[in-house]
Amino acid sequence: MTFIDERPEVARMVRLNFTISFGALLVGGLFGMIQALHRTDVFRGFVNSQDYYTVLTGHGVLLALFFTTFFLSGLFTWGVSRSLDEPLPNATATKGWFTLMFSGATIAALTVLGGFVPSMPFKADVLFTFYAPLQAHPLFYVGLAMFLVGSWLSGLDWFRMYRSWNKKNPDKRVPLQTFMALTTMLMWYISTMGVAVEVLFFLLPWSLGIIDTVDPLLTRTLFWFFGHPVVYFWLMPAYFVWYTILPKLSGGRLFSDPLARVVFLLFLILSTPVGYHHQYLDPGIPSGFKFVAMTNTMFLLLPSLLTAFTVVASMEHGARQRGGKGYLGWLRALPWDNPAFSGSALAGLMFAAGGFSGMINAGMNINYLVHNSTWVPGHFHLTVGTATALTFMSISYWLWPQVTGKRLQHRRLAMVQPYVWFVGMTLMSNALHRGGLAGIPRRTAEPQYNNVNFETMVGSVGELRLQIGIGAILLFTSLFMFLLVMTGTWLVDRRGSIAVDGHIPAPLSGPNDSPTILDNFRVWVVLAIVLVIIAYGIPLSSMVIDGPLSPGSPPIVPV
Amino acid sequence: MKIHRFEKAWLAVSLLLIVGFIATVTYGAVGEGIEMIGDEGEEVDPTKLNEHPKFGDPGVEKTGPNEYAVYVVASQFQFTPGSFGNPIRVPTDANVTFYVTTKDVIHGFDVAGTNLNTMAIPGQVAEVTVRFDEPGEYGILCNEYCGSGHHGMEGKLVAVPKSQYEGGDGE
Amino acid sequence: MTESEQSGISRRTIIRVLVGGGIGIPIAVESATLLGMLDEQFGGGGEGDATTLSLANDGGDDLLSETPQVERFVEATQRDRKFVAKVDFRNAGDAPATFALGPVVTGGGIRVDGVRETETVEPGDRTRLTAEWELPRGSEPATVEAKTTVDGESTTRTLQFEL
Numbered sequence: 001m002t003f004i005d006e007r008p009e010v011a012r013m014v015r016l017n018f019t020i021s022f023g024a025l026l027v028g029g030l031f032g033m034i035q036a037l038h039r040t041d042v043f044r045g046f047v048n049s050q051d052y053y054t055v056l057t058g059h060g061v062l063l064a065l066f067f068t069t070f071f072l073s074g075l076f077t078w079g080v081s082r083s084l085d086e087p088l089p090n091a092t093a094t095k096g097w098f099t100l101m102f103s104g105a106t107i108a109a110l111t112v113l114g115g116f117v118p119s120m121p122f123k124a125d126v127l128f129t130f131y132a133p134l135q136a137h138p139l140f141y142v143g144l145a146m147f148l149v150g151s152w153l154s155g156l157d158w159f160r161m162y163r164s165w166n167k168k169n170p171d172k173r174v175p176l177q178t179f180m181a182l183t184t185m186l187m188w189y190i191s192t193m194g195v196a197v198e199v200l201f202f203l204l205p206w207s208l209g210i211i212d213t214v215d216p217l218l219t220r221t222l223f224w225f226f227g228h229p230v231v232y233f234w235l236m237p238a239y240f241v242w243y244t245i246l247p248k249l250s251g252g253r254l255f256s257d258p259l260a261r262v263v264f265l266l267f268l269i270l271s272t273p274v275g276y277h278h279q280y281l282d283p284g285i286p287s288g289f290k291f292v293a294m295t296n297t298m299f300l301l302l303p304s305l306l307t308a309f310t311v312v313a314s315m316e317h318g319a320r321q322r323g324g325k326g327y328l329g330w331l332r333a334l335p336w337d338n339p340a341f342s343g344s345a346l347a348g349l350m351f352a353a354g355g356f357s358g359m360i361n362a363g364m365n366i367n368y369l370v371h372n373s374t375w376v377p378g379h380f381h382l383t384v385g386t387a388t389a390l391t392f393m394s395i396s397y398w399l400w401p402q403v404t405g406k407r408l409q410h411r412r413l414a415m416v417q418p419y420v421w422f423v424g425m426t427l428m429s430n431a432l433h434r435g436g437l438a439g440i441p442r443r444t445a446e447p448q449y450n451n452v453n454f455e456t457m458v459g460s461v462g463e464l465r466l467q468i469g470i471g472a473i474l475l476f477t478s479l480f481m482f483l484l485v486m487t488g489t490w491l492v493d494r495r496g497s498i499a500v501d502g503h504i505p506a507p508l509s510g511p512n513d514s515p516t517i518l519d520n521f522r523v524w525v526v527l528a529i530v531l532v533i534i535a536y537g538i539p540l541s542s543m544v545i546d547g548p549l550s551p552g553s554p555p556i557v558p559v
Numbered sequence: 560m561k562i563h564r565f566e567k568a569w570l571a572v573s574l575l576l577i578v579g580f581i582a583t584v585t586y587g588a589v590g591e592g593i594e595m596i597g598d599e600g601e602e603v604d605p606t607k608l609n610e611h612p613k614f615g616d617p618g619v620e621k622t623g624p625n626e627y628a629v630y631v632v633a634s635q636f637q638f639t640p641g642s643f644g645n646p647i648r649v650p651t652d653a654n655v656t657f658y659v660t661t662k663d664v665i666h667g668f669d670v671a672g673t674n675l676n677t678m679a680i681p682g683q684v685a686e687v688t689v690r691f692d693e694p695g696e697y698g699i700l701c702n703e704y705c706g707s708g709h710h711g712m713e714g715k716l717v718a719v720p721k722s723q724y725e726g727g728d729g730e
Numbered sequence: 731m732t733e734s735e736q737s738g739i740s741r742r743t744i745i746r747v748l749v750g751g752g753i754g755i756p757i758a759v760e761s762a763t764l765l766g767m768l769d770e771q772f773g774g775g776g777e778g779d780a781t782t783l784s785l786a787n788d789g790g791d792d793l794l795s796e797t798p799q800v801e802r803f804v805e806a807t808q809r810d811r812k813f814v815a816k817v818d819f820r821n822a823g824d825a826p827a828t829f830a831l832g833p834v835v836t837g838g839g840i841r842v843d844g845v846r847e848t849e850t851v852e853p854g855d856r857t858r859l860t861a862e863w864e865l866p867r868g869s870e871p872a873t874v875e876a877k878t879t880v881d882g883e884s885t886t887r888t889l890q891f892e893l
Contacts, residue, residue: 053707133664216664217683255563279678280595281676281685282678283680284600284682287594291595294581301576301577302577305569309566313565336745337744359580364588365593371669372667416748419749422756423752430759441700444704445710447710457767457770458770509561553606553681694869698868717840
């Protein structure tokens with residue numbers, strides 16, 4: 001039976017969340033293309049350089065916060081309900097958190113867009129990181145706070161569904177998809193403490209004039225307390241797809257359920273105590289703690305490397321079920337014409353590259369060379385920009401029919417879309433990495449200077465700029481293709497049964513092959529908190545002891 | 560817990576790789592002596608930098624037989640010294656310590672193409688010591704968004720051969 | 731996976747094109763980058779483009795017009811860190827003379843030592859001086875000294891460049 005018929009209210013929540021997510025994707029993605037063409041000087045006709053920073057803020061906030069989070073909410077709502085075979089705990093509560101999230105996101109987004117209209121007092125030209133002393137309109141912070149609280153409440157739904165299921169199944173292991181959703185949310189609760197304190201205790205009262213100054217180093221540090229784990233908030237739903245759905249799409253079963261649990265627990269405990277690797281070049285933070293952040297970060301490579309093994313092993317298993325033979329020949333037996341498969345597989349492949357460029361960022365002293373250069377967006381467009389975004393788009397081809405009851409339309413377009421993304425992202429990210437090595441800065445409307453000559457190792461700066469422009473256009477084209485497929489599918493009438501098979505077979509190595517302590521969330525949460533205290537306790541205390549608002553900076557609203 | 564033998568091998572290789580990465584970074588820190596910017600810099604009041612004994616009159620000064628200090632103030636949208644025809648001039652073959660802060664928002668101080676790259680955070684002083692082995696001319700740029708004029712924020716740094724250097728920044 | 735003819739292109743071909751191109755192009759791009767970097771690091775790399783410099787205040791046909799000799803500016807170019815200046819020196823006077831270029835001062839004020847001088851040029855003869863210096867990293871030439879010497883007495887002029 002199709003999911004929409006089994007659980008119509010759950011399917012509706014998934015559709016709502018996905019719709020907001022796709023809307024954010026459209027606008028955020030368009031902004032990205034405008035940025036790429038502008039900063040490379042390929043085309044500067046969309047906006048002037050001052051408004052570039054409004055575009056950049058919109059791109060970051062819409063994509064990195066709203067596109068990702070709303071998709072995660074839809075995906076996990078489906079996954080928890082499906083794996084537990086549970087309904088929503090309370091329809092009103094669910095509508096409540098969704099409304100809170102959506103309203104908060106809308107308010108924040110509108111303040112950002114207000115930056116285009118000089119006559120409006122609402123603006124937030126502060127970028128996705130909103131570092132003080134740059135200040136946005138108070139409604140920006142209000143919107144973000146509402147959005148954040150809404151996301152906290154979404155997790156409550158899934159914990160309640162788990163408790164309801166647990167009462168009926170006290171001796172069973174937590175189903176994997178629910179396990180993943182719950183560990184992701186536990187990580188979210190711990191990590192968002194930083195940004196919640198930053199916004200609610202400092203930036204919001206400061207923007208309302210209740211306090212005159214804030215300590216920029218403290219607020220920046222609180223942001224990065226959150227700013228690193230948020231990338232795992234983006235990555236874990238992608239892993240959720242690669243572990244629980246991709247094996248089935250490959251024609252087989254998940255290689256190992258226990259290792260998948262271990263991976264998610266590693267993220268729960270290691271995601272937050274690494275935030276200083278975003279602040280390697282910051283004064284005011286002792287270098288010893290930067291070293292600790294570096295070692296912790298390097299160990300974060302482990303869950304991803306383990307994932308690489310399991311995902312590839314599962315794909316190989318599936319390929320051989322489909323008749324694939326040979327050392328590498330089995331690759332040809334995979335369903336490369338199924339965009340749900342191909343996009344997820346290509347996303348995983350690109351993530352491998354992104355992981356290694358991330359290791360360079362993590363390399364403490366190496367970071368001197370690449371910090372705040374285009375290497376950084378080169379890296380994260382491979383990770384959140386592909387591992388997350390392309391996986392989300394691809395799995396929608398499989399999930400959207402199940403929650404709408406409609407057959408996927410424009411299948412040819414869907415089939416081609418992931419490949420266009422992969423090629424476009426290679427071009428753009430390759431050039432961004434090379435530009436970063438030459439020292440070209442990120443987040444800059446016109447990186448063409450009088451005094452600065454960028455020396456590239458390979459190719460000229462002109463070639464780099466062209467590559468970025470072409471890559472960005474391909475990316476937006478791919479994004480648009482995806483939205484055409486989604487919209488086209490939504491617009492047709494329900495007719496007969498869908499072609500997608502929603503059945504997910506059991507893994508080869510099941511949960512009972514693993515120690516039960518893995519399911520004991522309390523243990524891991526305590527461990528996670530202890531690690532955070534070790535990493536952040538002393539530096540944060542020293543920033544607060546000299547006065548939480550001192551050394552203080554008054555607000556500066558960017559023109 | 561059943562773990563496939565290939566997976567055990569993969570796990571071992573992964574851990575080796577991770578330890579290897581940590582070792583290379585540690586070598587850079589301990590072997591090559593590349594220090595990270597830490598909290599050695601003092602705290603300052605960003606709204607009163609003009610009254611600060613050093614940042615009130617930023618520039619290069621000689622602090623020892625082969626030691627120099629450069630006090631740089633970043634602001635919207637320039638480096639002082641560094642911008643507007645006032646390049647930072649330092650000698651080669653000397654230990655030059657940069658002290659960088661800002662009087663308004665967060666800026667970046669990046670000597671493009673080198674590893675002299677730091678953040679300027681209001682209230683904090685970034686302290687970083689470098690040595691120029693060869694003469695050369697470098698561009699400085701701001702690599703942290705600081706407002707609408709961010710992309711115009713640039714400067715120049717000249718490493719003058721020691722024999723040609725007449726200390727200080729042309730006062 | 732069935733093969734069906736759709737407008738002359740089979741599904742199989744479409745997939746071959748997609749996977750071939752979709753993975754092939756990125757592999758090509760990344761390989762080109764890797765090879766380029768290896769070449770840059772170990773293969774001596776390539777050379778940059780040359781830029782031509784012109785004199786700021788002209789008078790290029792006779793650089794030192796006070797002297798009877800004619801010093802004609804031919805060209806000045808910079809490629810990477812190599813700066814080359816060429817001057818045609820014709821001795822239209824009645825005593826042997828030499829011409830010299832150097833030192834160079836860069837835009838950042840760094841003096842690049844090295845005076846390149848011609849052999850003694852008899853009256854009526856001419857020669858071309860090709861002078862070369864290695865500039866410091868990131869530098870461009872701002873000025874160079876030009877000097878004509880007759881009988882131990884020199885006349886100099888500071889040549890200024892504009893890019």
